[in-house]
Amino acid sequence: MLLDNYRPADLFDELVDSQGAVRPYYRGLAERLRGLNQEELGQKLRSLELLFMKQGVTFTVYGDERGTERVFPFDPFPRVIPAAEWERIEAGLIQRITALNLFLYDVYHAQKIIKDGIIPKEVILGARHFRPEFVGASVPKDAYVHVCGTDLIRDRDGRYLVLEDNGRCPSGVSYVLENRSAMKRVFPGLFGAGAVRPVDTYPADLLATLRNVAPRGNPDPNVVLLTPGVHNSAYFEHSFLARQMSIEIVEGRDLIALDGFVYMRTARGLRQVDVIYRRIDDDFLDPQVFRKDSVLGVPGLVDAVRRGNVALANAIGTGVADDKVTYAYVPDMIRYYLCQEPLLDQVPTHLAWRDDDRKLILDRLPELVVKAADESGGYGMLIGPAATKAQIEEFRARIITNPRGYIAQPVVRFSQHPTLVEGGLEGRHVDLRPFVLWGDSVKVMPGGLTRVALRKGSLVVNSSQGGGSKDTWVMVA
Amino acid sequence: MNAPPTLLSRVADHQYWMSRQIERAENLARLVRVSEEMLLDDETLGSGPAQEEYWTPVLRATAMESSFRALHPSPGRGDAARFLTLDPRNPDSILSCVRQARENARSVRDKISDEMWSELNALHMLVGSQEGIDLLARSPHAFYERVIGSSMMFDGITEATLTRDEGWNFLRLGRLLERGDMTSRFLDIRFGDDPDDARASLRWGAILRACSAHASYRRLYGGEIAVANVVDLLVFSNEFPRSVRHCLRRADQVLHDISGTATGRYSNACEKITGALLARLSFSGPAEVMSRGLHDYIDELQVQLNAAGQAVFETYVLLPGEVDRRFGRLGSGDQASQWHREQQQQQQQ
Numbered sequence: 001m002l003l004d005n006y007r008p009a010d011l012f013d014e015l016v017d018s019q020g021a022v023r024p025y026y027r028g029l030a031e032r033l034r035g036l037n038q039e040e041l042g043q044k045l046r047s048l049e050l051l052f053m054k055q056g057v058t059f060t061v062y063g064d065e066r067g068t069e070r071v072f073p074f075d076p077f078p079r080v081i082p083a084a085e086w087e088r089i090e091a092g093l094i095q096r097i098t099a100l101n102l103f104l105y106d107v108y109h110a111q112k113i114i115k116d117g118i119i120p121k122e123v124i125l126g127a128r129h130f131r132p133e134f135v136g137a138s139v140p141k142d143a144y145v146h147v148c149g150t151d152l153i154r155d156r157d158g159r160y161l162v163l164e165d166n167g168r169c170p171s172g173v174s175y176v177l178e179n180r181s182a183m184k185r186v187f188p189g190l191f192g193a194g195a196v197r198p199v200d201t202y203p204a205d206l207l208a209t210l211r212n213v214a215p216r217g218n219p220d221p222n223v224v225l226l227t228p229g230v231h232n233s234a235y236f237e238h239s240f241l242a243r244q245m246s247i248e249i250v251e252g253r254d255l256i257a258l259d260g261f262v263y264m265r266t267a268r269g270l271r272q273v274d275v276i277y278r279r280i281d282d283d284f285l286d287p288q289v290f291r292k293d294s295v296l297g298v299p300g301l302v303d304a305v306r307r308g309n310v311a312l313a314n315a316i317g318t319g320v321a322d323d324k325v326t327y328a329y330v331p332d333m334i335r336y337y338l339c340q341e342p343l344l345d346q347v348p349t350h351l352a353w354r355d356d357d358r359k360l361i362l363d364r365l366p367e368l369v370v371k372a373a374d375e376s377g378g379y380g381m382l383i384g385p386a387a388t389k390a391q392i393e394e395f396r397a398r399i400i401t402n403p404r405g406y407i408a409q410p411v412v413r414f415s416q417h418p419t420l421v422e423g424g425l426e427g428r429h430v431d432l433r434p435f436v437l438w439g440d441s442v443k444v445m446p447g448g449l450t451r452v453a454l455r456k457g458s459l460v461v462n463s464s465q466g467g468g469s470k471d472t473w474v475m476v477a
Numbered sequence: 478m479n480a481p482p483t484l485l486s487r488v489a490d491h492q493y494w495m496s497r498q499i500e501r502a503e504n505l506a507r508l509v510r511v512s513e514e515m516l517l518d519d520e521t522l523g524s525g526p527a528q529e530e531y532w533t534p535v536l537r538a539t540a541m542e543s544s545f546r547a548l549h550p551s552p553g554r555g556d557a558a559r560f561l562t563l564d565p566r567n568p569d570s571i572l573s574c575v576r577q578a579r580e581n582a583r584s585v586r587d588k589i590s591d592e593m594w595s596e597l598n599a600l601h602m603l604v605g606s607q608e609g610i611d612l613l614a615r616s617p618h619a620f621y622e623r624v625i626g627s628s629m630m631f632d633g634i635t636e637a638t639l640t641r642d643e644g645w646n647f648l649r650l651g652r653l654l655e656r657g658d659m660t661s662r663f664l665d666i667r668f669g670d671d672p673d674d675a676r677a678s679l680r681w682g683a684i685l686r687a688c689s690a691h692a693s694y695r696r697l698y699g700g701e702i703a704v705a706n707v708v709d710l711l712v713f714s715n716e717f718p719r720s721v722r723h724c725l726r727r728a729d730q731v732l733h734d735i736s737g738t739a740t741g742r743y744s745n746a747c748e749k750i751t752g753a754l755l756a757r758l759s760f761s762g763p764a765e766v767m768s769r770g771l772h773d774y775i776d777e778l779q780v781q782l783n784a785a786g787q788a789v790f791e792t793y794v795l796l797p798g799e800v801d802r803r804f805g806r807l808g809s810g811d812q813a814s815q816w817h818r819e820q821q822q823q824q825q826q
Contacts, residue, residue, distance in 0.1 A: 243587035
């Protein structure tokens with residue numbers, strides 16, 4: 001009943017093909033969904049939101065004095081990814097994180113990729129998140145990006161494209177785990193017997209990844225999670241992960257660096273810290289080295305890192321790899337370091353600092369998406385077709401003043417997925433953020449966070465701007 | 478495996494305050510509920526202090542008189558009860574206590590059980606919502622019962638679900654010190670000169686009810702209410718769980734559990750204070766209180782209880798002064814905390 005009135009739009013639809021037929025790997029789920037009516041579904045959904053609210057599975061909305069907390073809206077229609085398709089994505093993600101880590105090692109050491117003329121020097125040295133002070137510094141096991149949350153979208157043909165690599169402190173994984181456990185509780189009938197790959201080993205895998213970089217191979221390291229604090233929008237996630245891994249969640253003020261070592265302040269005195277899973281940006285880590293006004297960091301932390309007495313995940317300076325200009329060179333990196341062709345495509349990107357590209361960008365601003373090279377999370381963006389004349393002119397001026405700071409891409413009307421709205425199921429745009437762990441081996445969590453733009457026609461999936469999420473099912477076979 | 482967990486100082490502080498604030502909210506609810514009942518009695522009897530003066534002793538005993546007067550220069554009916562209950566501008570209202578407790582709980586979310594969190598979060602959702610405002614308007618009694626019940630539920634859930642580790646000790650400590658403190662405040666509510674003995678015993682009866690002590694009282698002293706007996710039960714009883722002495726004895730035990738010091742000895746300032754106070758309570762009784770004057774006696778007790786709380790902070794939360802001086806701690810004050818919040822919000826990917 002629910003599915004009978006579903007109308008796909010003129011772009012890639014996850015559920016039905018261009019003829020309107022349900023795709024084979026969705027058939028079992030569609031069958032089971034038929035047993036539910038709209039009212040029942042809505043009712044269960046409300047009870048679920050109440051449950052999330054009661055459990056505090058929330059994110060904090062900014063710009064509100066009291067820091068209002070909201071439930072990340074949840075859509076009960078899971079996204080399904082067949083096994084073979086996931087295998088290709090997984091291989092592509094592994095290839096990508098491998099290349100990124102080799103790239104980061106290289107730019108912080110010999111910089112061969114520059115010397116060999118693959119990436120211009122200006123691109124790397126001009127990246128805001130490049131840390132020249134870390135050139136020549138070593139990190140345990142040469143691992144830079146331990147946790148990566150690469151954003152994928154699908155174009156008209158259903159091709160997966162990398163939109164950005166979040167290689168600093170990607171968030172969202174806690175919602176994947178909470179969504180799954182909520183689905184099991186509220187809609188147990190939708191799961192076929194053992195057909196969906198579980199996601200719940202993630203915290204254990206993350207802990208293993210963190211322990212793997214303990215200084216001097218310490219087999220029994222003290223691992224902590226460093227949070228900005230309860231006012232951060234992702235605080236729920238920080239607390240959730242710390243609990244799942246049974247590690248301490250600390251704030252900067254809980255830590256002290258003394259003579260090149262880092263300690264936490266306990267009711268019984270100081271205790272040494274070996275590995276820090278940090279969820280604050282480089283800029284705020286250490287007021288002695290980066291932003292002087294930071295009250296979130298630990299004075300002396302960077303010195304302890306340099307001396308190899310404490311390890312950070314992710315390492316300092318990974319932001320140079322998810323700079324939007326660097327992004328355009330990732331396929332070249334893969335060819336250069338791995339001698340392979342990229343397995344995942346990405347969105348064609350024009351770089352404003354190239355003269356030809358800039359001319360093209362400035363001529364076609366109303367039809368392009370312009371992004372600031374050093375921003376993420378939907379900030380510093382211009383969506384040409386939706387922008388006012390004034391906004392376009394503002395970006396034109398910014399691009400002319402700072403060409404290194406901007407890139408432009410065609411608007412990709414990415415795939416949509418049936419989503420429960422008032423009055424039934426309608427298509428809404430979805431993206432996918434899988435999580436990749438770079439440890440002793442590379443582990444890719446099956447699926448990831450599917451974010452959905454709940455506003456009709458909207459391409460913005462960010463939680464702060466009307467985004468929601470759904471469970472993501474990678475099928476066993 | 479990780480080494481045995483040690484409690485962060487900040488976490489100890491959050492645990493301690495979380496439970497203190499829940500206990501405070503509960504006791505405020507007990508106090509306001511019983512005061513409203515007494516007010517009804519007064520109105521029925523057509524005597525007693527004027528409506529706007531009625532709440533003064535309650536506000537005074539809970540140290541909220543001046544902040545109330547600042548907001549309500551000429552209070553009207555219901556202003557005081559609202560101020561004590563749901564006024565967000567009052568940093569010590571039930572609403573504010575629950576909010577602070579919940580904020581502390583959020584900071585130690587990984588250290589408490591899911592059930593503890595759910596209970597506190599549900600209470601927070603109630604008092605902060607229209608539903609809560611409506612319930613209070615419709616049935617104040619039911620509202621206060623909810624707050625009291627939720628706090629007791631939280632206590633019970635804690636008892637049944639929380640690992641007996643250091644965090645649990647700090648949580649118990651906060652609750653016990655607050656409970657002892659609030660019981661002493663209940664005794665300090667002075668309603669001026671009561672017109673007659675009947676009215677006086679009505680008031681003392683109400684205070685016993687506010688402390689859930691009326692049944693114990695009857696069993697021990699019979700039906701007639703005498704001030705000395707009330708003081709005996711609420712201050713000196715070893716057995717009654719809300720008495721000052723009982724709370725202190727248990728708090729003292731918790732302190733010794735934390736430090737590992739043998740009972741009867743002390744290894745830090747807070748143990749010294751609770752130990753000395755306990756000894757004092759053991760070697761005096763209602764007669765001494767009555768001859769000293771109830772108010773003066775309670776006043777001194779509260780000074781000592783505050784000192785105990787302060788000593789807990791200095792012993793377990795602050796690092797030795799020398800370390801703190803070397804690494805300037807985050808300044809306090811509104812501006813610093815606003816700045817802190819803004820920076821927290823800038824981190825995201």
